[in-house]
Amino acid sequence: MKKGIFLICLLLGLAAKAQVWEDSYTNALNKANTEDKPIVLVFSGSDWCGPCIRFKKKILDSEEFVGFATNNYVLYNADFPRKKKNSLSQEKLNDNKGLAEKYNPKGYFPLVVVLDKNESILGKTGFDKRKSPEKYLDLFNGYLK
Structure with missing residues (x-):
């Protein structure tokens, strides 16, 4: 019984920490307006872009980034x-294409665009393997000033 309770608590703790x-972008925009937060918009090719995969693994999935960004x-x-096997719904694909036309017309991958809740660009960056998660957070926070 004690092991079961411990396991449940552990899983709930991990779920609460999950990024x-x-x-959908519509949900992101609504949440940004409701919570008065900026949007981190990441353009990626999750199953073909090597730098995108490394960026996700090294930065976006790191404890430091997850803890702060969430x-x-x-x-x-x-x-x-x-x-x-990784294809998106046509609606989501169309949304992403529209975002790319507006914020990533040159098609850079990975590209991170930080937006305010009104969809104005605060800053853009790519992946630099020399930067730590903390350096990315400093960069993103610098865009807010």
Whole structure:
């Protein structure tokens, strides 16, 4: 019984710490307005772009980034997978294409665009393997000033 309670508490703790990526840009925008938070919009090719995969693993999935970003930003991944098994719904693909036309017309991957709740660009950056998660957070926070 004690082991079961411990396991449940552990899983709930991990779930509470989990990073929340919004499932649609509309939801991200609504949450940004409701919670008065900036949006971190990530353009990625999750199943074909090597730098995107490394950026996710080294930065976006790090404890430092997850802990801070989940509480201070609204997160949305405009993904462009190529493998059929990872394909997106047509609606989500169209949304991501619209975001790319507006914020990433040159098609850079990965690209991070930090937006305010009114969708104005506060800053843009790519992946620099020499930067730590803390350096990225400092960069994003610098865009807010």
